[in-house]
Amino acid sequence: xxxxEYKEMxxxxxxxxxxxxxxxxxxxxxxxxxxxxxxxxxAAGVIYRPENKLEIAKLLDEVGIQQIEAGFPAASKGERxxxxxIIDAGLNAKVFGFGRAVKSDIxxxxxxxxxxxxxxxxxSDIHLKYKLKMSRDEYYNRAVELVEYAKSRGLYxxxxxxxxxxxxxxxxxxxxxxxxxxxCDRVRIVDTLGCIHPIAMKFLVKxxxxxxxxxxxxxxxxxxxxxxxLANTLAAVEAGAEVLSTSVLGIGERCGLxxxxxxxxxxxxxxxxxxxKTEKLYRLCKEVERITGVVIPPHKPVVGANAFAHAxxxxxxxxxxxxxxxxxxPPEMVGQTRRIVxxxxxxxxxxxxxxxxxxxxxxxxxxxxxxDLVKSISEERRSPLSDREFMEIVxxxxxxxxx
Numbered sequence: 001x002x003x004x005e006y007k008e009m010x011x012x013x014x015x016x017x018x019x020x021x022x023x024x025x026x027x028x029x030x031x032x033x034x035x036x037x038x039x040x041x042x043a044a045g046v047i048y049r050p051e052n053k054l055e056i057a058k059l060l061d062e063v064g065i066q067q068i069e070a071g072f073p074a075a076s077k078g079e080r081x082x083x084x085x086i087i088d089a090g091l092n093a094k095v096f097g098f099g100r101a102v103k104s105d106i107x108x109x110x111x112x113x114x115x116x117x118x119x120x121x122x123x124s125d126i127h128l129k130y131k132l133k134m135s136r137d138e139y140y141n142r143a144v145e146l147v148e149y150a151k152s153r154g155l156y157x158x159x160x161x162x163x164x165x166x167x168x169x170x171x172x173x174x175x176x177x178x179x180x181x182x183x184c185d186r187v188r189i190v191d192t193l194g195c196i197h198p199i200a201m202k203f204l205v206k207x208x209x210x211x212x213x214x215x216x217x218x219x220x221x222x223x224x225x226x227x228x229x230l231a232n233t234l235a236a237v238e239a240g241a242e243v244l245s246t247s248v249l250g251i252g253e254r255c256g257l258x259x260x261x262x263x264x265x266x267x268x269x270x271x272x273x274x275x276x277k278t279e280k281l282y283r284l285c286k287e288v289e290r291i292t293g294v295v296i297p298p299h300k301p302v303v304g305a306n307a308f309a310h311a312x313x314x315x316x317x318x319x320x321x322x323x324x325x326x327x328x329x330p331p332e333m334v335g336q337t338r339r340i341v342x343x344x345x346x347x348x349x350x351x352x353x354x355x356x357x358x359x360x361x362x363x364x365x366x367x368x369x370x371x372d373l374v375k376s377i378s379e380e381r382r383s384p385l386s387d388r389e390f391m392e393i394v395x396x397x398x399x400x401x402x403x
Contacts, residue, residue: 123161161190198231264278
C-alpha cells in the first residue's frame, strides 16, 4: 500500500500511514499509572504533606488518570495518613501503595485499604550481588512467596522488576512467569537508570509479551537519565504495553521519568489513544509546581510559558492567519493560551494584532513607527515588552505624530 494522500492536519500525517501503523502493536487503550505522589517525592527537595497529596490526587482524578501510586505507607505515619485520606476521598482512580519485598511493607499497603500494591524487587545480577546479597534461586523463591502472600491479603499486584533493562532476559522471563503463576496481576518493566534506547525497549517489551505463558498487562516505568523517558515509554506502547508509569512534570529520582502530561498529549495526538481531559493538564501541572517548588522551564512541552508563545514576526504573521502553521495542537486543548510576544522580531502583523487586542486604532504611519520603536527598545534591553510598556510606546508615537 502506498503513502496515504496528504490531508491538512496539525501533526504529521506520516504517523498514520498504513506501513507505519503496521510496524506497531498498539494496545486498544492505555492506563496511566501516575506516580507523582510516590516517585515524585524521591526528587531531591520534594516533600509532601498529606493534604498536598490529597489535592494532587484529586486533580489527577479530574484529568481521568486511572491509577494513582499514592505513596509508601511503611515509610511513615504521614504516608499512611495520606493514603487513607486519598482512599477515603472516593476518587474514580484506583489507589496503589508502594512496598519493598518484605511482608511488613505488603501489610502496610493492605492495612490502609489500598486497591493495589506495587512491589519493588530488582532481579538484575548487579542488584543481586551488591544490594540484595542473594542468589538467583533465593530471589526467585522469595518473589513467588511474597506474591502469594500479597494475594492472600486481597491486593491487585504489580511486580516492579527494578533494573529490568540490565537484567538477563532468561532470568527476567523466568521470574515474570513464576510470579504470574503465583497470582501476580501485572508485570512492570523498569528502566531504572534510563539506560535503554527506544528500539531496544520496543524489542524488550515485545519479547516479554511473547514469553509470558499467561497473558497479563505489561507496565513500563522509564527514567530520563539520557533524555529518553518519553521516547522509551512510547516505544513500549508501540510494542503493546498497556500501562504507563509516569509522573507530573517528570519529577522523580535524579533526572526523573516520563512526564504524565507529555505522555498523555503524545498518546492522543500521535497515536489516537487515551480518553483524558487534557484541558485540565495545565492546572494540574501548575499546582504540582506550586506544591513541590519544582519550577516549570519556560520551554517545557505542553505546559511551559513558551509552549504557545510566538516571538518571530514570520511566525506571528502565519499564526494570525491560521495557528495550524506553527502549532501542532491548540493551547486550549491543554488549558493554555496563545501569546504573541511583542519584541525585537515582531513585524507589522503582530503589532496590528496587539493594537486590535487592546482596542487601539492606529494609522499605517503610526504602526510603522510603533514597530521601529518596539524593535529598538526590545533589542537594547534584550527582552520583550509587556502590554503596559507597549501602550506607553503607542502613546509616545501618537503624541509625536500629533505634534
